Amino acid sequence: MGEVSILLTGATGYVGASILQGLLRHPDATKFEITTLVRDSAKAKILEEKFGVKAALGSVTEQEKLTKLAEDAHVVIHTANSSDSIEAMEAILRGLKNRHENTGDLPHLIQTSGTGVFMDDARGEYASTTIYSDLDLAALDALPPNAFHRAVELLAIDADEKGGYARTYIVSPSLIYGLGHGPLFDAGLANPFTFAIAAYVRAALKRGTVGVLNQGAGIWQSVHIDDVVDLYIRMLDAILSDPEKVSHGRSGYFIAENGGQSARELLQAIAEGLFALRRVATPELFIANVLFSNARCKGERARRELGWTPKYTPRDLLELVKSELTAYVKREDSA
Template identity: 45%
Template sequence: MPTKIFLTGATGYIGGSVLQRLLSHPDSKSFQITTLVRNPDKAKLLESFGVKPVIGSHSDTEKLEALAAEANVVFTVADCDDVAAAKAILAGHKKRHAETGEVPILIHTSGTGVISDNAAGMFASDVIYSDLDIPLIESLPPSAPHRPVDILVSQAGQEGYVRTHIILPSTIYGIAKGPLFDKGVSNSHSVQVPALIKASYDRGQGGMVGEGKNIWPCVHIDEISELYTVVYDAATANPNTPQGREGFYFGESDHYLMYDVAKTVAKVLVELGRGQSEEPTTFTPEEMQKYFGGSAYLGSNSRCKAARSRAIGWKTTKTTKDMLASIKPETEALIKNGRISEAMGSRDNY
């Protein structure tokens, strides 16, 4: 029997990387993968990879429900804050369960932004979350970033008509590579570090929020995409794999001080003849508004440990040193591709 997989976000940075993992999975010949895409040209390209594209978007809730109802496994790797889309997909799961008795699997993308604070770059928090400490996660306010959808997904798993697993990537870095990216199907750049690079490039000087004293976890794109297949393999092999209330899986390989990232950006800009000093300076209120819509998000803390993720077999080898080393090639690629001057301030799944 084939495994019917429905995936959202195939043209994105994380989603494209996850799709590539599925296409090269040892069981890929038994997969029937359907994706939801907006761009007809990219849909045709996806067909060449043996993927079935369906033209549509998150606003097509009836389509989302129908596609989820047809699938054994759903990967949601697009907008993690779209409550209506999440409800539609969960409705599809409930319909499938009612009609077949099967308990399908949902692997949903959230982000460690859910545990971010309001430090504004002025201090490092000593609070470190663990994906094994469910009471601490549940103490987060319902208004926290990503939390409304996380709650819906977690509760659905508790109700028993679907097994839910929530992956929470942190700061993802590295240029995504592979056939889907070579063909222009998927976006090869992340958002968080490139946002800092773009703002700093535009102002001609490496910048930071406040004093850059805040701390975040980080993970390479290859390693976070592997976490999705590790969770998939665990969930399909063992129905007792932690899910529902306990189904939280952080994507963290190391932690970094934001000042170190800002200083590396400043140094790279000097090397490229764009920056004035290797010492980063604080974004002014006007710059914060211009580049980040007034948000001090890049000055927040988000500290965590991926204990549950590692307990089911996820392994990481890359460190903060690798992240800092990725900044120069990322900057050069953004310049080469003409993306350095694109509008800033958007937020990825982190």
């Protein structure tokens, strides 16, 4: 393997920083030329001086800068507002197209989406029997273009299928859990908190109780952050060693999940954890007017093509939520 130029967006975010750590500890890390896009000049300096990562100042909203950075990369790993910013995706794709036309290189885009694309409107009333598989291309093709995240997914797919100037892969994590950990987080460079659990904790602390809609029966799949990183690294290894063996474009859909749990189960764990910390009045759930959907799916492609074997299960989610709540509460108190 020669030197590989990699652009990683979202390097100080929960997912992006975790992936960056995976790249830095990779056996071939010395062959990676990693560029990140960072808004904070102090963090950029630490990334360059302490971690040997090239840090360009800016954000994914600066389209010309993003296009130029993408043009300079053989592999783009996109995690910064990646699932919903059409403008950022268009900027990246312009860069990849320029690279292909100017150099003949066929670059790769690993796009981060999310299983919110499968959400229904169950409002906590039922557990759906519809389960999407990333091997069922007909079901994926039938997703409406206005589904959550879908517009950006279609841009990535079209760049591969119609444009032919890049190989694109969509990684669709389910509910990610587990505190971010490692040297980037220890250095205060990255956000260690997963959005969904942080939002639930914030709302519970404001109300003094944990709410659930109807029966809280809707089911979401889940995946631990360490298993997510493992999937990205396996994908990178596969596309660098033998890209013809990795599905891409319309077929390159990789769901990251390892089982699921109902909203009630997750919220009950949060309620019990916060009650143990004496931050809510009761471990019982009360009815709240919030959306509780289903997003049921199976991540089969990464298991089949990449040998991905996630270690953590929904039982780990429910136990870890309780043990990690102290960190979430401390964050909210300081805010």
